[in-house]
Amino acid sequence: MTDTQPSGAEKMFGDFAPALVHFTDDVLFGEVWKRTDLTPKERSLVTVAALATNGNTEQLVFHLGLAKENGNTEAELIEAITHLAFYAGWPQAMAAMAAAKKVFRN
Helix, strand or coil, rough: CCCCCCCHHHHCCCCCHHHHHHHHHHCCCHHHHCCCCHHHHHHHHHHHHHHHHHCCCCHHHHHHHHHCCCCCCCHHHHHHHHHHHHHCCHHHHHHHHHHHHHHHHH
């Protein structure tokens, strides 16, 4: 990344796993997220759905905030998680909703 501030990946793993930082910053956020066939809003919604479905609530917290920055409303994200309960499983949706409440109400 070109920011002067270290990225989240750099802060967490910079001297421990520099290759992972590179792939996160330069490939995932530097290339994949910049592709134009999906808008950032759409890309965020897909990412939130995938993380919620897989129960990755630690990463979900970050991506719910990013989804808001990318134009998704809290209501849209809550509705998406509610909808996922029927396709991804109730426990995953409950865990994802707890993460959303943490992000949106705390």
